[in-house]
Amino acid sequence: MKAILFDMDGVLIDSEMFYMKGTFDWISKKGFNGKLEDTYRLIGTNMEGTYNLLFEMLNGKYSISEIDAENKKYFSENPIDYKSILKPFVKEILKFLKEHKIKTAVCSSSPKKTIEKALKSCEILEYFDFIVSSDEVKKSKPNPDVYLKACEVLKVSNEDAFVIEDSSMGIEAGKNANIKVIALKDQYFGQDQSKADFIFEDLGEVLNFFKSIV
16 A cells, blocks of 8 residues: 545545535526435536536526636635535544555545645645646546546556545546545435445544555
8 A cells, every 4th residue: 555545525525515505506596496416416527527517407598607607606605614524534544644654645526726725724735745636637537537647646556556535436537547446435425336445434444444454
């Protein structure tokens, strides 16, 4: 075990329900007549994928640029408190990996600025050796590009790495990169996690697993 590659939303921070409820709030005001659960299909997508799905959900009534503007406006007026939604055991697992000289990366579908802001707010940015957004590679999850890029930069083979994910698209991205995937058990969103090599309740269980194999 030479590198651990973390997804961010749903793994390091418990942000997904915040974003789903916020998105549901503003698209409902724009004419969306579906349910909150309909927004769960956005989980794991990058911003381009999110906006394309929202374009479809709003029946093409608004352009992608209008959707982009509305989304940014809503979340700038209703900002997320990243520190309050840091997942349990995050700092413990990062300290353990640092102590054992195991490299770490964040490989997320969120924009790079959002990733950096979240990690700084949670006071964990210093623990990561590399950060990559799917906006910085050719293809986003479920394609393997972010994970292959992380392995390349960290100079580790895919056989010596683990991916930690929660979404079905993220799990598929890790498997497409031929990396062992740990899934944090999905409690709310109906994500298919069957392709993961391991499924744990939380990062505390993941930490115990790492301790058993180091």
